[in-house]
Amino acid sequence: MRLGRIGILLAALAIAASGLVVFLTDDRERHQTPAATASETADWLAALAQAPVDGLGRPREAWELSLPEDHAPHPQARSEAWLLTAHLQDEAGSFAAVQFALLRIGLMAPDKPPSGAGWEGREIYRGHVVLLDSAGHRAMAEERIRRGMPGVAGLDPNGPALRLDDWAIAFGTDGGQWQLRAGAGDASAELALIPLHPANSADAAEAPFRGYGFSRMQAEGTLNLGGQAQGLSGTAWFEHLWGDLPLPDGGPIASDRLILHLDDGSDLSVTRSRRADGRGSATVEAFIAGAGADAGAIGTDAAEMEPLRHWQGRHANWPVAWTLRLDDLLLAVTPVAEDQEHDFIAPVWSGLVRAEGQRGGRRITATGTLQLTGYADP
Numbered sequence: 001m002r003l004g005r006i007g008i009l010l011a012a013l014a015i016a017a018s019g020l021v022v023f024l025t026d027d028r029e030r031h032q033t034p035a036a037t038a039s040e041t042a043d044w045l046a047a048l049a050q051a052p053v054d055g056l057g058r059p060r061e062a063w064e065l066s067l068p069e070d071h072a073p074h075p076q077a078r079s080e081a082w083l084l085t086a087h088l089q090d091e092a093g094s095f096a097a098v099q100f101a102l103l104r105i106g107l108m109a110p111d112k113p114p115s116g117a118g119w120e121g122r123e124i125y126r127g128h129v130v131l132l133d134s135a136g137h138r139a140m141a142e143e144r145i146r147r148g149m150p151g152v153a154g155l156d157p158n159g160p161a162l163r164l165d166d167w168a169i170a171f172g173t174d175g176g177q178w179q180l181r182a183g184a185g186d187a188s189a190e191l192a193l194i195p196l197h198p199a200n201s202a203d204a205a206e207a208p209f210r211g212y213g214f215s216r217m218q219a220e221g222t223l224n225l226g227g228q229a230q231g232l233s234g235t236a237w238f239e240h241l242w243g244d245l246p247l248p249d250g251g252p253i254a255s256d257r258l259i260l261h262l263d264d265g266s267d268l269s270v271t272r273s274r275r276a277d278g279r280g281s282a283t284v285e286a287f288i289a290g291a292g293a294d295a296g297a298i299g300t301d302a303a304e305m306e307p308l309r310h311w312q313g314r315h316a317n318w319p320v321a322w323t324l325r326l327d328d329l330l331l332a333v334t335p336v337a338e339d340q341e342h343d344f345i346a347p348v349w350s351g352l353v354r355a356e357g358q359r360g361g362r363r364i365t366a367t368g369t370l371q372l373t374g375y376a377d378p
Helices: 011-016 035-050
Strands: 079-090 095-106 123-133 138-147 153-155 161-164 167-170 178-184 187-195 200-202 209-225 228-243 253-262 266-275 283-290 296-298 303-312 317-326 329-335 348-359 362-372
Touching (some): 079 209, 095 228, 095 348, 095 362, 123 187, 123 209, 123 348, 138 178, 187 228, 209 266, 228 253, 228 362, 253 329, 266 303, 329 362
Antiparallel strands (some): 079 095, 095 123, 123 138, 167 178, 178 187, 200 209, 253 362, 283 296
16 A cells, blocks of 8 residues: 655654664663763764765665565665554553664665675664553663674574564564564563554655555564563554654654554554754644555644643653544543653653544544654753
8 A cells, every 4th residue: 555645654763763872883782871972972873874875875766565575674775764563451451562663774885895804884773672561560661782793683584584682573474473572671572463454655756765564463472571471462553664764863853753553443643743942833744544444644734733741751841641633533642651751862752652532523542652752851
């Protein structure tokens, strides 16, 4: 399914790229990085990601989605991002969530001959995992940065899969089952995923990158906390973009992103873009898809997203509750837990939310993910 607007596929950017910091001399994890260097490394990354590199850049040729081949990295692309976010419940009805995000930055063309040096960084991978156990009110997160190399980060040579250390996502073929394995701290998650609808692919003529997404996937698996495993089931959203991607915090524009699975079978993505300095008015773009229905964008004249309540975290006063109006849809969006702020190099608030309201005069509910960037003090 082709989309007329590509802006609704930018989910992977806002959260996958947030806080990316690159180490060209080692593979240390974020918690080993001095806090004083965060702004310097973030600025350096923005320059690195935007600098021209011979043989890398935006796709210019005509493109048609081909799966499972397009699940894999596209080494000619300057940057690339994958995002999976799952909205789940355990057997007792308590909510839980799993987020997995991966960003790749190319440093040189894949066909460039080796220089002969002992170590040569051709690409860098940054990933993070966020796990929420709402029954215990625990939000756990971990961030990793690695250079691309077989067995460490990138494409798994044993099959259509991506890995970052022991984190891995394996893609199914011909609509088959996917597998996700990821962890944060003493918690880990394993999910089996099956796409419920065909992929939505972006119109290549509208932007300097390519992409596709599955708006609704069936998700089942376990969340393991300190040796205790709890069964989970629910829905998931997946996106993959590659090309010349605009990185968050690399310019004057910041974004808020809302992904919702509605109980009427519809799937909703809303992106609220604004100036990072707080001036001017925000713009809202939305995309909605339903079971058996064509995907469609909702214009800015019919979309409003306004903050209802803020929560003061360690790094920012985050707008964690919102009112959303889209045509005949009116929703109040609230967090399952307010403290879902994560101490990545560039702090983010990213977590599970619930929504209640009306659509065409009928009551409707939803679960989803809210991603906030660009609020933390410099």
